[in-house]
Each structure stands twice: as structure tokens, then as C-alpha cells.
Amino acid sequence: MISGAHVILTSTDAEKDRAFLRSVLDLPWVDAGDGWLIFALPPAEVAVHPAESGGAAELYLLTTDLAAARARLKARKVPVSDPEERAWGRLVTITLPSGATLGLYEPRHPLAPHRAKSRAPTTGPARRSRPAP
Numbered sequence: 001m002i003s004g005a006h007v008i009l010t011s012t013d014a015e016k017d018r019a020f021l022r023s024v025l026d027l028p029w030v031d032a033g034d035g036w037l038i039f040a041l042p043p044a045e046v047a048v049h050p051a052e053s054g055g056a057a058e059l060y061l062l063t064t065d066l067a068a069a070r071a072r073l074k075a076r077k078v079p080v081s082d083p084e085e086r087a088w089g090r091l092v093t094i095t096l097p098s099g100a101t102l103g104l105y106e107p108r109h110p111l112a113p114h115r116a117k118s119r120a121p122t123t124g125p126a127r128r129s130r131p132a133p
Helices: 016-025 065-077
Strands: 029-031 038-041 059-063 083-088 088-096 101-107
Touching: 016 038, 065 088, 065 101
Parallel strands: 059 101
Antiparallel strands: 029 038, 083 088, 088 101
């Protein structure tokens, strides 16, 4: 029934953020016409966290080696925060050219089945829920 997901980022400088996704994160892309670039993402997973009111969507990219990914981003002059240790993984924040931010983390939690097959077992206890990053 579901064949994929389409994520939309809004930006105050879409051209620069598209260039960042293309040139810095090296995401494969196609031009859907008139400069509208559509980027491929690696396999994804979705989690639903409780909220006291309303709802929101957030995008966090995953990596299997946060230290290496952070070093690569810093070498490309990308503003990236210091790592934060959480029960569910190590997290940094990447700042896009527009000033918007994305989370990047190395998970410790169990992964969705299609991702777990290509990665070493996770460490730490499995959790049924976790606070939002």
C-alpha cells in the first residue's frame, strides 16, 4: 500500500538549501522541472511521539558513525553542534545555509527491520518510547 515517503522542507533560501543537500550532503537528485529538485533519501523510518496539543513533523538524518560525519561536515565549513549524549543515541544539529536546522544522530535504539539488516546490532536496552530529541 505505501511505497515511500515524500518529505517537504520549507526554507527562506530554498536555492542555497537545495545546493547544500546536493553538494554537501551528496544526496542523489532529479530535476522535476523549473529547478524543482527532488532528493533521494536513504531508507526511512517513522516514530510517533506523544504531544500535549497539536502535532508536528521533524526530520532527523541517521548515521552509523557520528564522529566521522561531523568531521566531514566541519571540513566542509558546515555549522554543526557539539554532540549530545542521549539514552537513544548521540545527536548533533546541522545548520543549513538558510539558518534552518536538521538533526543528525547515531542511534542506539533498535532500527526498523529494513535498516537493521545492514547494521551491526544496536547497544543498550530496547525502549518502547523516548522523549523527543
